[in-house]
Amino acid sequence: MTTSDSFQSSRRSFLGGAGLVFGGALAGGIAAQGLTPGASTGSPAGSAADSTVPFFGDHQGGVSTAAQDRLMFAALDVTTTSTEDLTHLLGRWAAMASRFTQGEQVSAAPERADVPPKDTGETLDMPPEQLTITVGFGPGLFDDRFGLASRMPAALKPLDPLPGDQVLDPAISGGDLCIQACANDPQVVFHAVRNMVRAARGVAVLRWSQLGFGRASATGSGQSTPRNLFGFKDGTNNIKADDTAALSDYVWVGDDTDQPWMTGGTYLVTRKIRMEIESWDADFLADQERIFARLKSTGAPLTGSAEFDPVDFGATSGGEPVIDPNSHVALAAPQLNDGVRILRRGYNYTDGQHAGNGKLDAGLFFICFQQDPHTQFAVLQEKLGKSDLLNEYIAHVSSGVWAVPPGLSEPGDWYGKKLFSP
Amino acid sequence: MNRTTRSLLPLTVAASLLLSGCGSDSDSSSDKKSDGPSSGTIEITVSEADGCVAEPDTAPAGALTFHVTNVDAAGVTEVEVVSDQRIRGEKENLAPGFDATFSAKLDGGQYEIYCPGATTEKVPFTVTGEAPQTSDDLSVLLQQATVDYAEYIDTQVGALQESLPALVDAIADGDLEAAKIAYANSRVFYEKIEPVAESFGDLDPAIDLREGDVAAGEDLTGFHPIEKALWIDGSTDGLEELTTQLTADVDDLKGRTGELSKNTKADSADGDRYLPDEIANGAVALLDEVQQSKITGEEEAYSHLDIVDFQANVEGSLQAFATLKPALDQIDETLVPTISDKFDLLVAEVQKLKDPQSLGGYVAYDKVTDAQKKTLTDSLLAVIEPLSTISSKVANA
Numbered sequence: 161m162t163t164s165d166s167f168q169s170s171r172r173s174f175l176g177g178a179g180l181v182f183g184g185a186l187a188g189g190i191a192a193q194g195l196t197p198g199a200s201t202g203s204p205a206g207s208a209a210d211s212t213v214p215f216f217g218d219h220q221g222g223v224s225t226a227a228q229d230r231l232m233f234a235a236l237d238v239t240t241t242s243t244e245d246l247t248h249l250l251g252r253w254a255a256m257a258s259r260f261t262q263g264e265q266v267s268a269a270p271e272r273a274d275v276p277p278k279d280t281g282e283t284l285d286m287p288p289e290q291l292t293i294t295v296g297f298g299p300g301l302f303d304d305r306f307g308l309a310s311r312m313p314a315a316l317k318p319l320d321p322l323p324g325d326q327v328l329d330p331a332i333s334g335g336d337l338c339i340q341a342c343a344n345d346p347q348v349v350f351h352a353v354r355n356m357v358r359a360a361r362g363v364a365v366l367r368w369s370q371l372g373f374g375r376a377s378a379t380g381s382g383q384s385t386p387r388n389l390f391g392f393k394d395g396t397n398n399i400k401a402d403d404t405a406a407l408s409d410y411v412w413v414g415d416d417t418d419q420p421w422m423t424g425g426t427y428l429v430t431r432k433i434r435m436e437i438e439s440w441d442a443d444f445l446a447d448q449e450r451i452f453a454r455l456k457s458t459g460a461p462l463t464g465s466a467e468f469d470p471v472d473f474g475a476t477s478g479g480e481p482v483i484d485p486n487s488h489v490a491l492a493a494p495q496l497n498d499g500v501r502i503l504r505r506g507y508n509y510t511d512g513q514h515a516g517n518g519k520l521d522a523g524l525f526f527i528c529f530q531q532d533p534h535t536q537f538a539v540l541q542e543k544l545g546k547s548d549l550l551n552e553y554i555a556h557v558s559s560g561v562w563a564v565p566p567g568l569s570e571p572g573d574w575y576g577k578k579l580f581s582p
Numbered sequence: 583m584n585r586t587t588r589s590l591l592p593l594t595v596a597a598s599l600l601l602s603g604c605g606s607d608s609d610s611s612s613d614k615k616s617d618g619p620s621s622g623t624i625e626i627t628v629s630e631a632d633g634c635v636a637e638p639d640t641a642p643a644g645a646l647t648f649h650v651t652n653v654d655a656a657g658v659t660e661v662e663v664v665s666d667q668r669i670r671g672e673k674e675n676l677a678p679g680f681d682a683t684f685s686a687k688l689d690g691g692q693y694e695i696y697c698p699g700a701t702t703e704k705v706p707f708t709v710t711g712e713a714p715q716t717s718d719d720l721s722v723l724l725q726q727a728t729v730d731y732a733e734y735i736d737t738q739v740g741a742l743q744e745s746l747p748a749l750v751d752a753i754a755d756g757d758l759e760a761a762k763i764a765y766a767n768s769r770v771f772y773e774k775i776e777p778v779a780e781s782f783g784d785l786d787p788a789i790d791l792r793e794g795d796v797a798a799g800e801d802l803t804g805f806h807p808i809e810k811a812l813w814i815d816g817s818t819d820g821l822e823e824l825t826t827q828l829t830a831d832v833d834d835l836k837g838r839t840g841e842l843s844k845n846t847k848a849d850s851a852d853g854d855r856y857l858p859d860e861i862a863n864g865a866v867a868l869l870d871e872v873q874q875s876k877i878t879g880e881e882e883a884y885s886h887l888d889i890v891d892f893q894a895n896v897e898g899s900l901q902a903f904a905t906l907k908p909a910l911d912q913i914d915e916t917l918v919p920t921i922s923d924k925f926d927l928l929v930a931e932v933q934k935l936k937d938p939q940s941l942g943g944y945v946a947y948d949k950v951t952d953a954q955k956k957t958l959t960d961s962l963l964a965v966i967e968p969l970s971t972i973s974s975k976v977a978n979a
Contacts, residue, residue: 241760248677255654255678259630267657268630269701274934278657278699359656361939571629571654574679 211287211344215261217567218424219412221292223503223529224401226380228290228342231372231507232349233430233525234357235298235335235560236364243306247580249363253295253339253356254574260352263288280358283351291343293352295575296428296562300336311579313419315427315532316563322538323545324556332368332432332558340428340527342505346371368558370432372507372525379505385459385467389508389522390440390553392452393459396467399503410501410536411529413566421578424566426529429537432509432558435523440553451549453487461489486547492540502528502536523554533561622647624707626661626695628676629653633702634661636695643690643712648673651681657699663707665693667922668730668904720979723909725849728856730905732843735775735856738898739839742771743832749808750825753818762812766887766942769805773891774898775839776871777864782838788831792880803827813884858906862973865902868895869966877959879947889950890942892958893932900925903969906976913975921968928961 213221240246256266263286265279302312318334339356341349350371357366378385381400388394399406408414413422440448449455453462453471462482463472471489473496475482483490494501510522530536545551565576625637626648650661650673662672663686670693671686693707749764772779772789780786787795789804796802808824811817845855875881876892903921910917935954937945 241757244675248675248680251652251677251679252656255630255656258654259656264630267655267699267701269633269655269657269699269703274930275936572651572679577679 211290212262213288213290213292215258215568216570216573219426219567220294220564221261221567222294222340222342223411223426223505223564224379224399224407225290225292225342226383226401227375227377227505228292229344229373229375230342230346230349231375231525231527232341232346232353232369233372233527234339234341234353234369235367236337236339236357236360237367238301238305238336238364240363241305243580245363246306247574247576249360250295250576250580251574252359253293254568255571256356256359257293257295257352258568258571260355261288261291261293263291266355280351280355282354283348286345286348289343289345289348291341291348291352293356294340294342294428294564296338296340296564297576297579298334298336298338298560298562300334306580308579311419311421313417313422313427313563315413315418315534316561317534319429319533319538319559319561322541324551325545325559327555327557328559329557332370334560335367335562337364338428338430338560338562346373370509370525370558372509374508376506376508376524376526377504379503388524389435389437390448390452391456392448392454393467396459399501406501407503410531411503413531421576422563422565426564427531427533428560428562428564429526429528429530429533430558430560430562431526431541431556433524433526434521434555434557436553436555437520437522443553450484451487451553453483453489484549486549488544488548488550491543491548497540497543500536500539502530502540504528529564624648626650626697627653628655628658628661628697628700630655630701633700634695634697634705635702636705636707639705640708640710641688643688643709645685645687646671646709647683647685649681649683650676652676652678654678655697655700658697660698662696662698663688663693664696665691666904666907667925668901720909720912723912724858724906724976724979727858727861727905727909728846731856731861731902732846734901734905735778735839736843738771738775739832739836742768742775743836745771746825746829746832750829753808753821753825756818758812758816758818761818762885762941765805765809765812765885766890769882769887769891770894770942772805773871773894774868774901776895776898777867778839778842779835780867781860782835785831785835785838789828789835792883804831809882809884858909858979859973859977861902861906862969862976865899865906866966866970866973868899868902869962869969871895873959873962873966876947877955877962882947885941886946886948887942887944888947889932889935889944893935893944896928896932899965899969900929903972906972909976909979910972913979917968917972917975921965921972924961924965924968928965931958931961 213225215221238246259266260283263283265281265284267278269278271277297316299312299316299318302308302316339353341352343349343352353369375386376388376394377398378396379398379401381402385393385396399410401407411426413425413427415423417423443451445456449462454460455462458465459467460469461471463475464470471483471493473481473483473490473493485491490496504526505528506524506526508522509525510520512521513519514521528537545556565579568574622641624641624646627635627637628651629635630653648661648663648671652658656678659676660672660674661676663670670688671684673682673684676682688709690709690711693709695705695707697703745764745768749761749768752758752760752764776786776790779789787804790806791802791804792806793802793810803824805828808821808828811819811821811824842854842856845853871881872892872895876888876895879886879888881891882888903925907918907922932944935945935950936943940946
């Protein structure tokens with residue numbers, strides 16, 4: 161059971177989740193057609209009508225794309241010291257991603273009976289299921305191995321330790337490269353990551369990976385707000401694919417960047433947030449609602465009656481604030497954080513059962529995109545990690561930050577081409 | 583006839599390969615070209631949509647430059663210019679989004695541009711004018727064979743020489759993994775030309791002797807003590823003297839093969855030169871090498887790179903044989919088809935052991951099953967048998 165007010169938890173904060181999202185006043189705007197790959201604004205993810213997200217464009221898919229239902233995320237360590245090997249891998253990945261996202265195999269060339277197939281084959285006859293592939297570069301890539309030290313963006317600096325970071329596990333954190341594959345079918349995302357990791361053999365090795373089974377954010381304005389594993393609506397005020405102003409203000413790196421190769425890109429932060437499921441399940445409803453400052457049934461703020469009603473932080477009842485100042489909503493609300501926003505795109509996950517204690521091993525694989533993790537994610541997490549009422553029920557066990565370069569322009573373009581050959 | 587003419591070079595052997603000795607060879611990221619290809623350049627474009635395309639598909643005889651662009655074919659890592667099983671020029675280590683250039687000196691005739699793994703793998707390529715030796719004078723054909731072989735050896739020895747600084751540097755830096763990779767890369771070139779090195783008497787022992795081959799107290803130099811230090815001791819310490827000696831020995835080899843090549847091309851009666859029957863013997867010797875020391879796992883006892891050596895020996899043998907084909911056709915028209923077919927089968931067997939993740943691009947020898955070894959031995963013997971007859975036919979021609 162939580163105590164009230166400035167409860168100082170030793171546990172991790174439940175990243176911004178609800179806060180960021182619930183706090184804001186508006187749901188995404190209207191209108192504007194998606195101008196970026198994957199900005200499929202009209203049809204909800206999973207619609208059979210359009211199962212293909214365009215690949216080439218100004219931005220990589222999988223950021224502002226309406227969130228699909230499934231995730232496989234992979235972080236890799238580069239093992240080669242050859243720049244040529246590394247860039248060739250990025251070329252191979254680009255060619256593969258351009259095909260996988262269109263429902264194609266690694267290659268259309270005929271297979272030969274006497275050598276292993278080019279494609280592992282588990283998605284033959286399957287549609288692309290709105291697959292997007294998003295590739296990012298970790299801070300480690302900019303060490304002395306590939307001569308990239310001078311091209312390291314300031315925004316990519318590793319995050320300083322945040323409140324509650326003590327239990328982060330380095331073995332499932334960080335990585336030189338990352339692949340985020342999202343689609344509406346788990347086999348499709350697995351196939352993409354598997355084949356890209358296969359193509360990396362001899363150049364990079366898998367460091368850690370994560371499957372996500374249910375989207376925990378809405379990024380398409382037609383999408384309903386999903387629920388997290390605590391049973392609460394999550395992502396009411398997320399930045400939406402068609403909110404080009406918000407994307408431009410908070411997500412896409414503009415011309416004013418310190419590293420021109422990142423123009424049109426964005427920065428990705430991942431946090432694996434384990435939920436203490438059993439403890440939460442034993443908390444009474446009113447306390448759960450106090451922690452989120454939302455009604456579990458409708459998602460309405462405690463000061464309103466419908467999900468999208470604005471939150472009234474000044475409302476009191478019997479002299480006490482209706483919205484607890486340490487509730488999730490209050491700590492992460494943009495209007496209480498100098499307007500800071502991020503684009504959340506996380507997924508619920510379960511890894512089964514804790515081997516040691518037998519409890520369910522599940523939670524939120526938090527993903528967010530922004531222009532600068534240090535002035536966006538870290539600012540919010542600093543507050544949440546310190547004071548969030550949710551901290552009693554969650555723990556951040558993995559963390560990662562990556563630079564996601566801009567989208568690919570045409571066949572033959574590759575991830576980071578401007579980084580390696582400016 | 584379904585010829586298998588794929589290169590046997592491992593994927594990890596990067597930039598400077600076959601043609602480094604006779605043409606330019608460069609890599610670069612493929613930037614949008616604002617102007618067309620420079621005159622005389624053949625543009626080879628590999629894409630998922632169109633496969634392997636050469637533009638123009640014909641060119642006048644002479645030194646030709648090929649500019650290869652892999653647009654988006656993830657399955658394609660190499661391009662070759664091939665005629666009658668002979669690799670006349672090639673570029674390895676291609677990747678989608680990248681381009682590279684190589685050159686080849688080609689006589690008039692029919693060639694194939696071969697892009698293994700492309701949606702269309704082969705396209706014909708015609709070189710006009712100055713036809714190759716069309717003489718049916720056997721002595722002219724045999725002379726041409728020695729010149730072709732000289733060029734092949736020069737190229738390989740040049741590549742061997744250029745591969746050594748990576749090994750020297752890795753050892754100087756104390757970088758064990760890089761040293762192992764460099765070792766594997768260098769071995770390939772040596773194994774292709776081993777019979778020629780052996781012909782110099784002192785050089786092959788200096789470069790390639792194994793531990794069991796020297797008497798107690800004698801110094802062991804060359805590749806194998808380096809191999810042992812890298813794999814068994816797990817250390818690069820104290821190897822500088824060995825790499826310095828190896829570099830000097832390879833420089834010596836380059837000088838001596840260069841001299842052979844010069845004499846051969848001059849068709850001079852003075853001085854040592856490549857002789858047709860020796861080329862034939864060398865082709866057999868390479869396969870004997872495989873049979874004696876690779877199939878048993880003795881050659882690379884520490885690194886288990888035997889299959890890497892194996893494929894290099896096979897390629898060296900095949901290329902030696904290929905130079906003799908026009909002459910052999912004159913001597914006995916049944917010889918070449920028989921041997922070529924057997925070579926195709928052998929090459930196909932070796933290809934099955936290709937493994938890009940393994941050092942040198944082939945599976946480690948300790949991972950090869952007994953059944954695979956038997957199949958390899960059978961395929962090997964099937965080539966050796968007819969191949970061993972050609973030396974005397976050439977000598978007595």
